[in-house]
Amino acid sequence: MGSSFSDRLADAVRRTRTPLVVGIDPRADRLPHSLLPQEAYDDHAAVAEAYATFGEAIVEIAAGRVCAVKPQLAFFEECGPAGATALARVAKAAREQGLLVIFDGKRSDIDSTAEGYARAYLGAKSAWGADALTVSPYLGGDSLDPFERVAVEQDAGLFVLVKTSNPGGKMFQDLQLGERRLFEHVAAYVEERAKATAGACGYGVMGAVVGATYPAQLEQLRREMPSAWFLIPGFGAQGGAAKEIVPAWDGQGLGGVVNSSRKIIFAYRDAPYAAKFGEANWKGAVSAAIDEARAAFASAHAAFSA
Amino acid sequence: MGSSFSDRLADAVRRTRTPLVVGIDPRADRLPHSLLPQEAYDDHAAVAEAYATFGEAIVEIAAGRVCAVKPQLAFFEECGPAGATALARVAKAAREQGLLVIFDGKRSDIDSTAEGYARAYLGAKSAWGADALTVSPYLGGDSLDPFERVAVEQDAGLFVLVKTSNPGGKMFQDLQLGERRLFEHVAAYVEERAKATAGACGYGVMGAVVGATYPAQLEQLRREMPSAWFLIPGFGAQGGAAKEIVPAWDGQGLGGVVNSSRKIIFAYRDAPYAAKFGEANWKGAVSAAIDEARAAFASAHAAFSA
Numbered sequence: 240m241g242s243s244f245s246d247r248l249a250d251a252v253r254r255t256r257t258p259l260v261v262g263i264d265p266r267a268d269r270l271p272h273s274l275l276p277q278e279a280y281d282d283h284a285a286v287a288e289a290y291a292t293f294g295e296a297i298v299e300i301a302a303g304r305v306c307a308v309k310p311q312l313a314f315f316e317e318c319g320p321a322g323a324t325a326l327a328r329v330a331k332a333a334r335e336q337g338l339l340v341i342f343d344g345k346r347s348d349i350d351s352t353a354e355g356y357a358r359a360y361l362g363a364k365s366a367w368g369a370d371a372l373t374v375s376p377y378l379g380g381d382s383l384d385p386f387e388r389v390a391v392e393q394d395a396g397l398f399v400l401v402k403t404s405n406p407g408g409k410m411f412q413d414l415q416l417g418e419r420r421l422f423e424h425v426a427a428y429v430e431e432r433a434k435a436t437a438g439a440c441g442y443g444v445m446g447a448v449v450g451a452t453y454p455a456q457l458e459q460l461r462r463e464m465p466s467a468w469f470l471i472p473g474f475g476a477q478g479g480a481a482k483e484i485v486p487a488w489d490g491q492g493l494g495g496v497v498n499s500s501r502k503i504i505f506a507y508r509d510a511p512y513a514a515k516f517g518e519a520n521w522k523g524a525v526s527a528a529i530d531e532a533r534a535a536f537a538s539a540h541a542a543f544s545a
Numbered sequence: 546m547g548s549s550f551s552d553r554l555a556d557a558v559r560r561t562r563t564p565l566v567v568g569i570d571p572r573a574d575r576l577p578h579s580l581l582p583q584e585a586y587d588d589h590a591a592v593a594e595a596y597a598t599f600g601e602a603i604v605e606i607a608a609g610r611v612c613a614v615k616p617q618l619a620f621f622e623e624c625g626p627a628g629a630t631a632l633a634r635v636a637k638a639a640r641e642q643g644l645l646v647i648f649d650g651k652r653s654d655i656d657s658t659a660e661g662y663a664r665a666y667l668g669a670k671s672a673w674g675a676d677a678l679t680v681s682p683y684l685g686g687d688s689l690d691p692f693e694r695v696a697v698e699q700d701a702g703l704f705v706l707v708k709t710s711n712p713g714g715k716m717f718q719d720l721q722l723g724e725r726r727l728f729e730h731v732a733a734y735v736e737e738r739a740k741a742t743a744g745a746c747g748y749g750v751m752g753a754v755v756g757a758t759y760p761a762q763l764e765q766l767r768r769e770m771p772s773a774w775f776l777i778p779g780f781g782a783q784g785g786a787a788k789e790i791v792p793a794w795d796g797q798g799l800g801g802v803v804n805s806s807r808k809i810i811f812a813y814r815d816a817p818y819a820a821k822f823g824e825a826n827w828k829g830a831v832s833a834a835i836d837e838a839r840a841a842f843a844s845a846h847a848a849f850s851a
Contacts, residue, residue, distance in 0.1 A: 264658070283672050313654055313661035319672030322665075323629035345653050347681055348619055349711040352570070355619035359628075366589050366625030375653055377683045377706055381713030400683055405655040407687030414730060416720035421727060424720060 241363075242438070244339075244370055244396030245468060249440035249493050251306035251339050256543050257533045258484075258492065260341065260470070261301045262500025263329060264311040265290040269505045271521045287321035290314065294329030297504055300525050302336035304533065307370070309470075309498050312344040330368055339370045341470065345400060347375040347382055354385035361386075362393025371396035373448055373470065376425045383445070387432055390444045396468070397445050401425050402460060404450025404473035422456075426463050433466035440493060442468045449487070449495075458486035461494070469495040474532070475502030481535035492542025503528040547669075548744070550645075550676055550702030551774060555746035555799050557612035557645050562849050563839045564790075564798065566647065566776070567607045568806030569635060570617040571596040575811045577827045593627035596620065600635030603810055606831050608642035610839065613676070615776075615804050618650040636674055645676045647776065651706060653681040653688055660691035667692075668699025677702035679754055679776070682731045689751070693738055696750045702774070703751050707731050708766060710756025710779035728762075732769050739772035746799060748774045755793070755801075764792035767800070775801040780838075781808030787841035798848025809834040 242250075252258055267280045267289070275289035294310065301308060310329055315322035333340045346356040360369045374386055376399050383399065390397050402412055402422045412422040419427075426447065433443030446468035449460050460469070469487050474480075474497045487495030506512040506528035507521035516524035537543040548556075558564055573586045573595070581595035600616065607614060616635055621628035639646045652662040666675045680692055682705050689705065696703050708718060708728045718728040725733075732753065739749030752774035755766050763777070775793050780786075780803045793801030812818040812834035813827035822830035843849040 266657070311654075311658055311661075313652075313658045313665065317661045317665040317672060319665075320626065320629040320633050322672070323626040327626050343654075345681070346619075347651050348617075348649075349709065349714075351572070352617055352619045355617075355623050359619065359623040359625075366623060366628070375651070375681045375683050377681050377717060378709050378711060379713035379716035379718065381711055381716075382709075384713075403655065403684050403688075405684060405687055407685035407690075408655075410685035410687075410734075411683060411727065411730060412685065414720075414722045414727065416722050416727070421717065421720060424717060428716070 241394045243394050243444065244390070245438040245442040245444060246440050247370065248306065248339060248396065248468060248496065249442070252493055252496065255304060255306050256545065257305060257536055258488070258496045258543070259305045259529070259532050259536060260307045260309050260496050260498045261297060261305050261503050261529070262309045262311060262343070262498045263294050263297055263504065264500040265293050265314050265504070269508065271507065271518050273518070283318045284321045287315070287318035287325040290318065290322065291325035291328040294325070295332045296522060297525060298329065298332045298336055298338060300522055301529060302338060304529055305338070306496055307339035307341050308333050309341040309343050311500070312342060327367065334368060340368070341371045341373070341398070342367065342369040343373045345373050345375050347378050349378055349382045350385070353382050354389060357386045357389035361389050361395035364393065369395070371398060373398045373400065375400050376428070380428055383432070387436070387445060391436060398448045398468070398470040399425065399429050399445060401429060401447040402449050402456055408450065423463065426460055429467050430464040433464065437466050442466055442494065446470055448472065454483035454486065457484065461486050471495055471497045475499035481539040485539055488540055488542070492540050497536070499532055503532065547700045549700050549750065550696070551744040551748040551750060552746050553676065554612065554645060554702065554774060554802065555748070558799055558802065561610060561612050562851065563611060563842055564794070564802045564849070565611040565835070565838050565842060566613045566615050566802050566804040567603060567611050567809050567835070568615045568617060568649070568804045569600050569603055569810065570806040571599050571620050571810070575814065577813065577824050579824070589624045590627045593621070593624035593631040596624065596628065597631035597634040600631070601638045602828060603831060604635065604638045604642050604644060606828055607835060608644060610835055611644070612802055613645035613647050614639050615647040615649050617806070618648060633673065640674060646674070647677045647679070647704070648673065648675040649679045651679050651681050653684050655684055655688045656691070659688050660695060663692045663695035667695050667701035670699065675701070677704060679704045679706065681706050682734070686734055689738070693742070693751060697742060704754050704774070704776040705731065705735050705751060707735060707753040708755050708762055714756065729769065732766055735773050736770040739770065743772050748772055748800065752776055754778065760789035760792065763790065767792050777801055777803045781805035787845040791845055794846055794848070798846050803842070805838055809838065
């Protein structure tokens with residue numbers, strides 16, 4: 240047995256001194272043209288090859304400077320079978336660089352099918368070799384059991400959707416059910432399972448996806464889920480700011496990792512990087528954007544200072 | 546523009562005179578040994594190849610006798626990139642045989658990521674070429690909008706998880722808000738979108754996954770979602786019976802398609818098929834199990850009689 244995902248994530252945050260996770264969300268029409276010319280946007284094989292090359296480059300730039308990468312499965316799946324090969328290449332490159340790999344697939348199903356997804360993705364022995372996977376709770380606790388069982392067995396982790404950062408997330412998640420809203424019911428379940436599987440770091444196998452555009456709820460959910468790692472999307476392109484994430488962290492800066500995708504991987508397209516680096520030096524822009532995000536977290540919490 | 550998915554599904558039910566959907570849920574340890582010897586269970590490429598061969602055979606047997614097939618993505622994903630190639634082969638074979646293809650992936654995400662999933666799977670021009678996809682509602686209405694937009698554009702369909710057949714499904718789905726439970730809120734949303742996109746058959750782009758182990762709820766949900774196609778799992782291996790599904794159907798036998806997976810594709814392992822056909826004639830067992838399911842629906846609704 241290796242160490243648990245929760246402990247490996249704690250180690251990675253301590254070692255890299257940042258909660259930053261780089262989201263690998265490739266998009267054909269945002270890639271540097273040197274990787275993919277416009278006339279190839281409809282060619283699934285060409286797009287997949289460009290995604291693999293792009294993802295591998297992101298991994299190389301991010302290695303040692305972020306705690307994990309989070310490939311977004313949708314964009315790879317959009318390329319068909321060629322995209323699967325590209326995703327496997329990116330995941331392999333990340334593992335080889337010592338980065339934890341969180342697959343953002345928001346999977347869910349029941350019984351043996353849920354176990355199928357868990358066995359597909361979780362752990363070094365699985366076909367994909369991810370360290371963790373995002374999952375959706377609508378199907379109930381027994382749909383999450385197989386994921387938890389496999390995660391424990393394979394020293395892998397899970398992040399359950401609890402409170403999401405999209406404007407419409409409240410449509411169902413904020414429905415008031417008894418004295419609690421739906422997302423609070425889900426949070427109670429996640430905390431129960433996280434506590435039952437807590438590692439040396441104090442956090443368990445089951446974590447939570449908690450949108451950073453709701454800082455008050457981040458504080459509340461931290462109180463309600465003291466044993467759960469948070470995966471916090473919405474930093475950067477969706478408008479969250481580092482200081483609003485402070486409630487997610489414990490005294491050591493553990494407990495919450497923060498994803499940024501577009502603002503980092505496509506930094507060459509945005510001010511001020513567009514002028515400074517331009518498309519030709521898109522890798523320099525990625526690197527500078529990682530530095531900027533790291534600095535934002537360092538100014539928000541002492542654990543992340545150099 | 547071709548005809549909408551809802552109308553194509555109505556045509557397929559009329560043409561084949563059955564609501565039967567065969568679920569393609571391959572499992573290494575249940576395949577006939579002639580397709581996959583036990584020593585190859587851990588060889589992803591060998592398993593994927595066997596899944597493709599098995600799926601293509603199921604499609605050939607089912608062609609013209611069921612309205613659709615529903616590959617379960619989890620089991621293909623379990624094989625890694627080789628599984629993606631296998632899934633594409635099965636989907637292609639189904640299309641070529643004139644079967645509608647419903648991908649059971651229970652996908653969900655927001656914004657451009659949701660659109661990525663939709664563009665990956667929906668419609669003849671997508672990389673996977675599915676006619677429809679199952680999706681999960683937890684992220685709210687704005688997470689389903691991109692799926693709906695692409696489905697309308699590509700003449701494809703969606704089935705939103707509303708009420709599922711697993712024992713733990715009620716954990717969140719049955720939570721009470723005032724006079725409505727969570728699944729009823731989701732149902733109201735699905736009906737609104739189904740009505741807004743209804744085709745000539747009266748049913749819309751957005752359908753609902755409704756578990757058949759709750760017949761009273763099937764009747765209730767039919768009343769509450771008159772414009773939504775139902776995809777009903779849980780027939781066969783999960784214990785639903787044909788007569789309990791009657792409330793799902795309108796006078797023409799439209800409105801609900803019914804999935805059966807294990808009881809059909811692995812029929813050779815179960816009584817009475819095990820004795821009659823055995824592993825060597827596993828295809829004969831599949832064919833007989835399809836006949837038996839068709840007969841069960843025919844005895845339950847006149848529209849399905851020969």
